[in-house]
Amino acid sequence: MESDLERIPFNRPHLVGTELKFIGEAASLGRLAGDGDFTKRCSRLLAEKTQSAAALLTHSCTAALEMAAVLLDIRPGDEIIMPSYTFVSTANAFVLRGATPVFVDIRPDTLNLDEERIEGAISARTKAIVPVHYAGVSCEMDRIMSVAVKHGVHVVEDAAQGIFSSYKGKPLGSIGQFGALSFHETKNVICGEGGALLVNEQSFIQRAEIIREKGTNRSRFFRGEIDKYTWVDIGSSYLPGELVSAFLYAQLLAGEGITHERMQLWLRYHEAFKLLEFNGCLRRPYVPDICVHNAHMYYVLLKSVDARDRFISFMSTRGIHCVFHYVPLHSSEYGSRYGRIAGPMSNTDDCADRLVRLPLWVGLESMQGRVIDSVLEFFA
Secondary structure, eight states: OGGSOOBSSSSSOOSSSSSHHHHHHHHHTTSSSSSSSHHHHHHHHHHHTTOSEEEEEESOHHHHHHHHHHTTTOTTEEEEEEEEESHHHHHHHHHHHTEEEEEBOTTTTTBBBOGGGSSGGTTTTEEEEEOBGGGGGGOOHHHHHHHHHHHHHEEEEEEOOOOTOEEETTTSSSSSEEEEOOBTTSSSSSBBBEEEEEOOOOGGGGHHHHHBBBBBBBHHHHSSSSOOOOOOOOOOOOOOOOHHHHHHHHHHHHHHHHHHHHHHHHHHHHHHTTHHTTTTOOOOOOOOEEEOOOOOEEEOOOHHHHHHHHHHHHHHHBBBOOOOOOOOOSSSSHHHHHOOOOOOOOHHHHHHHHEEEEEOOTOOOHHHHHHHHHHHHOOO
8 A cells, every 4th residue: 555655754844935045144144153143043032932041052952961961060970860761862961971860750641750759869969850841741840940959959951842832831941950952853943953052040151152162262252252262161062053053043933833833733633533542542642731832743652562563564554654762761771781760660661662653744734634544544
């Protein structure tokens, strides 16, 4: 059957139509390295929309997380509390500084870090809590921030999937000391590869600029605050180029419209599978009332790993590419050797075995009915 149908990919990058115009404008300005006009436009727009003290564009969300680790002075022997059900960058950013990831189980409803298990994982070596807002649905941030304040540790929000999502009206990434965003081509707002570090306390901004500029005070020089710049701290080259920033600027301007279009697709899936959930065939995503999400993904939880694998295979025969993720970090080769778990990981292991993601991208509208019909056919 697959050969007779146009294949529906899991993801297809969406262009808003003004990317090439802004890239041409950036090229005509004659400055293609980082922190030019378009980088600054993106930073201002992001700071405004996220309500953060500063938004520093980076070449990836991984880079933003690495900057947060440097800003928190993470050293060998320190511990970082985080979920195991996340992408490897969440851990790697801190492991590169010598820290040990301490894995805590997720909630079975939102698949986010279980806020009630964090305190039991804290030790004298804990330096930070890194909640991951899975699928653009917020973690329970009031409880997480309360635990962090009580124990004197910082919070770094991994909001890679969370642009334009919020918790009790607060944009994701703006609640902890730091937030990290992703603009990878699989995200809602894209530039191929890109990210941003949101800095939410004024005291960190100047050093964040230095670390991002290879350990120099170059940013202050360009603002005319000093007459020359020099090496003043550790750092690396975390800036995106201007062409990437110009592409991203087009996407950010259209970001709310993109979110709206994705939400229509998400809601159509959600309504279509209501009866399947009622009949116990699958479980749909759960979004708490206090959260506004961005329709980053639509996933379903099947009954078992065998059912999940059969489902993915069946959808492939219908020309539809579905995927699962993640292999939990605590069960990975590296994570099992160098991380540690705090308590049982039963929800993580269970959900990782049963979750499958459906295609969701702007432009899917005319083909979404085929995806829905194929899901219903599988369970029929």
